Amino acid sequence: MIKVLFFAKLREQVGRSEIELPALDSGSNVAALLDAVVAEIPEAEPVLRQGNILAAINQEMAPLSAIVADGDEVAFFPPVTGG
Known part of the structure; x- marks a missing residue:
């Protein structure tokens, strides 16, 4: 199984x-x-296909090309800005 998390907006x-x-x-x-x-x-397709979504695998930032394995936790979140 792969646990998929969604954060923020x-x-x-x-x-x-x-x-x-x-x-x-x-x-x-x-x-x-x-x-x-x-x-x-x-x-959820329009939200997840907006092109600027960020991902992390097991709490480490990852590109869309990163390999996902059984047991991984993958988080998706919008871009963040500081200020």
Whole structure:
């Protein structure tokens, strides 16, 4: 299983704070996980496909090309700004 977390405004827009999905095929990346999330929550597609979403795997920032494995925790969140 892969635990998927949504933070900040994404959590509000998706309507959930987390979901669990079955492990993906070996070698699958964060982009493939996003596809699986959209398949599970179709109404979240506009939010998750906005192009500036950030991801972390096991609490470390990761690009969409990073490999996701069974047992990973993947978090998605909007870009943050300081000030």
